Each structure stands twice: as C-alpha cells, then as structure tokens.
Amino acid sequence: MSNRYDHEQVELKWQKKWEEARCFEAKDDHTMPKFYPLIEFPYPSGAGLHVGHPRSNTALDIIARKRRMEGYNVLYPIGYDAFGLPTENYAIKTGEHPAKVTAKNIQRFRSQLKRLGFSFDWSREVNTTDPAYYKWTQWIFLKLYEKGLAYKAEIPINFCTSCKVGLANEEVVEGVCERCGGPVIQKVRSQWMLRITAYAQRLIDDLDTVDYIERVKTQQRNWIGRSEGAEVDFRVADCEDILTVFTTRADTLFGVTYMVMSPEHPYIKKWGEAGRIKNIEAVQAYQQAAARKSDFERSELVKDKTGVPLEGILAINPVNGKQIPIWVSDYVLMSYGTGAIMAVPGHDTRDWEFAKTFGLPIIEVVAGGDVDKEAYTDCGSGKMVNSGFLTGMEVEDAIEAMKDYLEKEHIGRRKVNYKLRDWVFSRQRYWGEPIPLVHCEKCGWVPLPYDQLPLTLPEIENYEPSDDGSSALARATDWVHTTCPKCGVPAERETDTMPNWAGSSWYFLRYCDPHNDKELASREALEYWMPVDWYNGGMEHTTLHLLYSRFWHKFLYDIGIVPTPEPYQKRTSHGMILGENGDKMSKSRGNVINPDDIVQEMGADSFRLYEMFMGAFDQPIPWSTTGARGCRRFLDRVWRLQDMLSSQEGIRPEMKAAVHGTIKKVSEDYERMKYNTAIAAMMSLVNEFYAKGDVTKEELHTLLTILSPVSPHICEEMNEILGYETPLYATAWPTWDESALVQESIEYGVQVNGKVRARVSLPVDMPKEEVEAAALALSEIQPFTEGKTVRKVIVVKNIVNIVAN
C-alpha cells in the first residue's frame, strides 16, 4: 500500500456511488423521527464558492450524517438565492441576460458543492429566480397586501446614488451602501413597505421560545430597540396645534427648557405658510442644508450641534404652564418617536450640548450631579428637585407618578416605541421578483388574481435603471401596459421589484415540498418537517434575513399556512475565515483562497477536516494552507493503518478505554460544535495505534465510523477495503460503554500549598484518609513539609493539596 491515497479517485468514486444510491434524499416516511438541519443557501456569485461556505456546510453536514446514522429521517437541503444586484450589474456590463448568468453561476456552484461531498438532498434544490418558485414569493406578497401589511408610502428613503436604488435601513452601513459602498442620501419616493413593526413585540417575545446563541438574540433585541416611555402633548401658544413628543424620562418634565423639531417635521411647513415663523428664510435654509447632507455626513458631524429657533412660536409646558422656545435641529430624527422632543438639558447629554451651544437655560430636576459641568443622566438613583409635586421622590417612583399624572390630566399617555422601522420593500431594479400589482386610474392599486401568478419578468435589452431612479422595467412598455383586473380599463403594472431578501424569507418552507404546484408546500409536509431543527449561518444576517424571515413566518402562521410560530428552533453561527495574514479575505487584499485549489491539491476530505479543525467553530480564524496540509497528513496516517492490521479481533481490552473514550468525546463534541477537539481526540487515538504498532479491524472500523461525517470519502473507501458490506452512511452510530472508561487507578497530582510536587497513582476506590496518608508519606513531599505543621489536606478529584506552614 502506498504512503498516500489518491484523493481524486477515491472521492469521485464515492460521490458517484452516493448519487446513484440516492442515499441522502429525505424519505417520504413521515412516521420516522425527523431532523431538519439548514444552512443559508448561497448567492451564486460569479466568483464561485468561497472558503466560508464549506465551513457552515461541513458543520451541519456532520450533524446531518450523524443523525442519519442514528436513525433519523434527515432533510438537508440546498438551493440558490439568485436574484440580486451583482448578477444584474454583470448583465448590464456584458449584455448577457441575468437568467443566463444565473444559470451558469448555479452550475458552477453546484459542481463545486458536489465535489465537496455534502450530503445534500439534491432532488429538492430550489432557485429563487425560477418562476415556479417566485410564484409563491409573489403569492405571499399578495397575502401581505390583502392583510394590510404591504402598503405604498411617500417616504424619505435611503437611496444609493451609485446603484440608483432604495435601500432598507438594514442595508445602509456607516452611511454608505452595504453592497457597493456608494453614498446614500435621503430621497422622498413612493415605495412599497412591509409593516414589520406590527410584529416588533412578538419578534422580541418569541426569542424566549427558541434556542439561538445569545449574541443573536441580543443583537435582534437591540435592533428592534424597544423602549418604554410616554408621549406628552405640548400646546403651542396662540393656536390649536399640539406638539407631541416621546420621552423615556417623564420624571424630568419640570426640567424642560425648550423643544426641538426635526427639520422634516410637517408643522414647520404649516406654520411657515401661515406666516407665523418670523425668521422663515433662516429656517428654510437650515432645512435645505439638512436635506443635502447624506446620512454619512450627518453622523460624521455628531459632535457639533447646529440649529435655528422658530421665532414667533412658543410651546407651553403642560405641567407648569411655562412658555418655552421651539428650535429646529437635525439632531432630532423624523424617523423616531414623533419627530420632536422636549429638551431637558440638565439630564440629557445631547440637549445639554445644544443648550450650551445656544445659551439656553439648564434646570436641575434630579439631584446627584453638577448640571453646570455636564448632564446628569443616571436615572437609577437620585431625588427629584425643582419639580412641583414630584419634588423629594426617588427618580424611579417619579417616572411612574408622572405617567399616572399625564394620563389622569389627559396631557399624555404611556407609550412603547421601537427603533425598528417598516421594511422598504421596493427596488428600482430588473433582476428581482415583479410586484404583482396593477395601478388603475379608477380602482387604485389592484392585486393580480392569484391564478395569474407567477407574473414573470419581461425580456428586455438594457437592464440599467433610468436616471430618474425608475426600474428598467418601466421601459418595457408592452409589459407595463395592461388592463385593470378589476374593471378592465387600461392600467399599468408596478415596475419596482422585490428586494433580494424576499425569496430567502421563506425558502426553508419550500424545501419541505419543493415540487408542489398547488401551494407553497403541503400542510402535511410542513407539519412533519417544520420547524427547522438547526440553522447555521453568518452573524451578518442577524438583523436582515433572520429577522425578515421570522416576520414572514409569523405572518404565515397567523393566516394558517404554517404550523409553527417560529421558523427555526436553533440558530448557531460560524466564525469568519480570514486570510492567512489575519485580514478579512478579499480580492482587493489579494488573500483569497480558492477552494478548488485546495480540493485539487489535497482533496475534499482534507479540506473539510481542516475547516473543522482550524479552531473554535464560532470564532473568526485565519486560514493556513500548511495547517490544511497537516490535516491531509493525518488522513494519510489513517490510510496507512490498513498496513498495520493486527491478527487479533474485536476491540482489545487494553484499547477499550481509548476507543470508547474517543467515541464518547467525538459524539458529544459534534453536538456542541466542538469539532476541533473532536478531531484532536481522533488524532490522539491514531497516535495510540501507532504507538502500539497495530490495530484490529474492529478498532479501525470504529474510528472510520466516527470520522466519516467529517471526511466521508476516505472512510467509506477504507471501510469497503476492510470488507464491510454496509457503507458507513448506513452504519449505526456507535455507542460507548461507560464502564470501559472507569480506570482502576487515579493518578493524583500532589500539591503542597497549591504547587504540584509529586504524582502518585492510587486505586480508584481507596478511601480519602488513606489517599491523604499515602500522599503525606511520599518522599518527594518530605522536603516541603519538613519542620512545618500540616494544617489541612484536601482531596478532590485527582488532586491532593497539602496545606502546611
């Protein structure tokens, strides 16, 4: 037997066998216990598979394979999230139809994934750009529309000046477009919106019912950003207008010295037109300057507060009747709360800075700080001062007392606010799901009847969005001009498409029943397979895909389509693979590792093994090609065990503890995603075989069985060569014998005052007193106890600690 095995020959052979045996297809037998692991389906980019994909895929492939061996009916599906900008941009550049580009990219991804030997059920592959798939994406959208959760609104949206497309809040990163890095400005546009805010509370509450890693839960909670407070109504002097604000610190109402409105607040226009603002030119100039600023500039200028007063207008503090000025400043956002605030400079840092900048008065209402030096914002302690009926109360009590008062006097009410905004669902782009609505002069927006779905994309020549920001679809006049489904008069189709998050918001449902042309999936299939038992994916999707899909799922649950309130029972996340230099892997940094090269040089089994061995699964980790070669070396070492077969049979008594200990360690570590230590344990076992000089067939078979989920091809090949007729994928997962792990003796570390001075092996059942005596009698210990008094001896586990002085 040669020193090294031929990975290409072995791996292609077994991939073919698996495909022919269709052994990884989920079974229709719904009486079996089920297991549904899921990885995020890839976006089939032109660059091909990234080394990050196999990290997640292998991790759950290991679990999927183990579950099959444990007798579960496993659904481990794969598909492609293929709508989106990169493909469209490529199409714009080359003139090639995005569908063709997509088909080519999918083919490449499919062959790369197959070459890695994942145990996907390929018969259930989905593709979000397939009309048979997006028919149901459109169907769900129409349901949302029907229930009032999809609506069109003229709102200022994040607009990427380079992609010429509207973006959801979640897609704006540091004021620039998440995709292309182009500047993002605010633009008022009529957009389709989804009312995700209607689900804000449930999206928080139901996190308690699922098993997600804590940082995912925390990030989602923070993103939804619930805060409890009150709305307070301020009357505006000399008119009927009420200026309502939101505050979490109702207790500080006596400390309000001015109010601030966002530049976009509608009252400014109203009062301006009524001629009530004396310095209207200055105010309008300020508004225009604010509108020109991009999000990025606005956040860059955080330190410096700017603003103008509304001269001629005063508000009245409802708790003490004081008249106070109203200012306009861009530190108040139209998109949160009411777009106006009550300013309490004594107890809010931003208000304090603004007041200092413009010389506005500061009143202390909570004792404990020095409001001349800085705002005192601690609300956990302190007594109320200068606060009318609240004076003398503890802050916490005052908050509640004031809320009661507001409600009793009808000048305010308790209110919960969320940072979460409704989801901007329109994209002015070609390569997305068409929104199946028609605009009729007479009837307004009319949904396409369900039996006319899917509404497919028209063939066009040029995919570029128009300069006015409308989609390329707007130029497909034959497609746009249609008739109203309701009244039959000429009407126009919506030319915006859905964002790429649409198709991924429900794909896990389609996997349950992917070829169904009557419904998105049969109730029976959904009841059997849902929820997803284990979902692994990237942290970058926590506030995007993961939140969106939970929202859609809850909606589908509410209308009786899906049987579970949550889509995913468990969510884990892998750490990113960095370049060899520790930087993020990227083309521009020139540190990209191509999986194809690794597979060609050392094979899929080594690649998979290394990705699981390289470090803690949930931590970011730099790639090391020499480290990967080390994994290949280990597999060669396993391969050569065939030349070391012992004439003995079974698991030999002297090897029992090692073999069973490894089964236990590996079984438990896979479940905890501690793949690196599971693999280390198997390496140790192999080292033991080498130290011993031989291995029995059964011992080797056991190793192959537990290694096979990580590196399946070589294990199957060796299993076959050993003469086992059952392939490993159909072999039962081995159990371990706890009694085999019990040692006859314990090696104690003997410490004096906490420092190890000797080691001694003693029978496991020796009473503590005897262990103490034996330890004290050790010759190595004598020099450290001589002339000292032994105060205490502690015997715990495998430690004896002698306290002496």
Added chain:
RNA sequence: GCGGCUGUGGUGGAAUUGGCAUACACAGCAGACUUAAAAUCUGCCGGGGAAACCUUGGGGGUUCGAGUCCCCCCAGCCGCACCA
C-alpha cells in the same frame, strides 16, 4: 458613547461545575531510512537555568487551589450609533 466578543508558546488553538496550564496540530530542530532529496518513522520543542524559580494582556481581591469567579485598568475585533 452604548452593546457583544477576544487576549494562553514562534503560529492556530486545548483545558466539564474553580482542581496537574500549554492537549491536538502548524512551524522549527535533531536522529533513523535514502547515493541524495521528498515522503515516512522516532525524539525535542513556554522562559530561565546548576537549582530555585517565573509564566494564561496589566493591577488588585476571593479561595487550600484561579486561564476560569469578583473589582479596576489596557489592547484588539465585531455590531449599533444624536433612538429622546
């Protein structure tokens, strides 16, 4: 600024509830085999050294015992960021 994560050899990293720090690898060094190289096998591999001793980012603390728990710092990474 807020939230989260991480600091352990030359490198990636191990270390159940506090219990023998540095498992398993990578890189390096030496030996065996070889005409030679590669591959493979075997050994060494935190610092210091004669020994004592020192060592988990730094400083305190709790404990018989701390990488692990508590307090205060420092550094790095990732989110969010004028959210009232």
